[in-house]
Amino acid sequence: MNELKNKSWKVRFEVTFYGNDNKKGSFREIKEDTVILNESFDIKNKVPFDNAENVEINFLLWVDKLPIEELTKVPHDYYSNDVKYDEESIEVLEVIKSS
Numbered sequence: 001m002n003e004l005k006n007k008s009w010k011v012r013f014e015v016t017f018y019g020n021d022n023k024k025g026s027f028r029e030i031k032e033d034t035v036i037l038n039e040s041f042d043i044k045n046k047v048p049f050d051n052a053e054n055v056e057i058n059f060l061l062w063v064d065k066l067p068i069e070e071l072t073k074v075p076h077d078y079y080s081n082d083v084k085y086d087e088e089s090i091e092v093l094e095v096i097k098s099s
Contacts, residue, residue: 008037011059060092
């Protein structure tokens with residue numbers, strides 16, 4: 001049982017940024033990234049880290065409270081006055097047990 005507590009999971013995900021450029025109009029930009037997730041993360045209402053589906057749930061609970069800049073690299077014009085980003089969506093692409 002103690003072995004499960006030490007398991008780490010690699011979560012590969014993508015963030016889609018939806019924006020509007022004053023010159024080019026509406027657009028979206030997709031960034032792909034990975035994070036190693038384990039039970040040491042401070043996740044409110046987390047479920048056991050015993051399968052990939054639960055790890056995905058824990059990841060989504062964790063990122064829900066996280067500023068997007070701490071999760072992935074934001075687009076180069078994210079803070080530009082000419083571009084307005086309205087929202088981001090996060091999709092888990094893959095969850096792999098890493099140890």
